[in-house]
Amino acid sequence: MVTPSRITLARRRRGLTLAELSRTTGLSLQSLSNYETGRTAPRSTTVRRLAEALGFPEGFFSGREIDELPAEGISWRARTKTPPRTLDAARAAGTLAxxxxxWIDEQFRLPEPDLPSLTKPDAETAAEMVRSRWGLGNAAAPNMVHLLEAHGVRVFSLPADSLEVDPFAVWRGTIPFVFLNTMKSVERGRFDAAHELGHLVMHGSDDRHCSGPDAERQANSFASAFLMPAASVLGHMPAGARVDQVLEAKSIWKVSAMALTYRLHDLNLLTDWQYRSVCAELSSRGYRTGEPNGLKQRETSQVLTKVFRALRTKGIRPADVAAELDITVEEMNSMLFGLTLTTVESGGSTTKTEERQRPALRLVTS
Known part of the structure; x- marks a missing residue:
């Protein structure tokens, strides 16, 4: 029995309109519309054509309804500037993740969500409250992916075909999700993770206004304050810092030079003129579009890495997991790209330090 919504989900995942799918498959536009609305059911031969065109196993189309990510709860950064089909494709990828x-939650005991809901405090105060709750004090934030996962946030990567979409966060019921662009610099990835944390904390699961200019400014301010606590920055940085001082100090908080410059201005350690001057020089050195001589070690997922290693010891291969979900291994890997210490098909060693950093993660047994 074909599930109509799964045809729609697969089509949106590939970024196709009904008309484009019609041209690809040779099926009429009316027939495809009928299949997606459930007015008629496709024959087995038609399902095969759809599966081939959309890159999904035939079994995918006959599973139960999938709980999609809520369309209105996603923290899109440039919703009005991004084509709807691109947003739909990213949302569909997030739904599959x-x-x-x-599936993982059925096999393992994962950390429970531990995020406060702070809709009233300003961003600076909200960041301080989260830091206090998580016992960070004024120290530099550790690995942001590890930190989010340790507090119950499910972190996945955006697939390569959705990199036009900025990272986003969303609550699905009581579970928070963050989707990161793992092709950015390490420093930018840390800021993105903190930015999405700000959305989750300040624009909670019931807030319908989690995107837009105001929400983005709030999330940026939260990320800046979370990664660079005021007391720490004021204790390390002089007023009127020069470019070489900014470049030397940014490693303290593992942030980009531009992010630190903005924070210095925000804390009145740089005047408006000094801020513009430092930004101009950093831009001339390539720091506006990249992070020359930046951090090299990408922050990876402790949960996903440990999950697939534990499954491997049980003789469960990534291909087996993908088959359980009725998706291809390539589709599943796109959710994990850059977030696991090794590709999910390979082995690799684990250091004692890495093992100590991981949260408790136990296989559920009956």
């Missing part, structure tokens, strides 16, 4: 999480 959330389904992978559901």
């Amino acid at each position: 959330a389904r992978l999480y559901d």
Whole structure:
């Protein structure tokens, strides 16, 4: 029995309109519309044509309804500037990643969500409150992916075909998700993770206004304050810092030179003129579009890495997991790209330090 919504989900995942799918498959536009609305059911031969065109196993189309990510709860950064089909494709990819999480959650005991809901405090105060709750004090934030996962956030990567979409966060019921662009610099990735944390904390699961200019400014301010606590920056940085001082100090908080410059201005350690001057020089050195001589070690997932290593010891291969979800291994890997210490098909060693950093993660047994 074909599930109509799965045809729609697969089509949106590939970024196709009904008309484009019609041209690709040779099926009429009316027939495809009928299949997606459930007015008629496709024959087995038609399902095969759809599967081939959309890159999904035939079994995918006959599973139960999938709990999609809520369309209105996603923290899109440039919603009005990004084509709807691109947003739909990213949301569909996120929905499939959330389904992978559901499967993992059935096999393992994952950390419970531990995020406060702070809709009233300003961003600076909200960041301080989260830091206090998580016992960070004024120290530099550790690995941001590890930190989010340790507090119950499910972190996945955006697939390569959705990199036009900025990272985003969303609550699905009581579970928070963050989707990161793992092709950015390490420093930018840390800021993105903190930015999305700000959305989750300040624009909670019931807030319908989690995107837009005001929400983005709030999330940026939260990320800046979370990664660079005021007391720490004031204790390390002089007023009127020069470019070489900014470049030397940015490693303290593992942030980009531009982010630190903005924070210095925000804390009145740089005047407006000094801020513009430092930004101009950094831009001339390539720091506006990249992070020359930046951090090299990408922050990876402790949960996903440990999950697939534990499964491997049980004789469960990534291909087996993908088959359970009725998706291809390539589709599943796109959710994990850059977040695991090794590709999910390979082995690799684990250091004692890495093992100590991981949260408790136990296989559920009956």
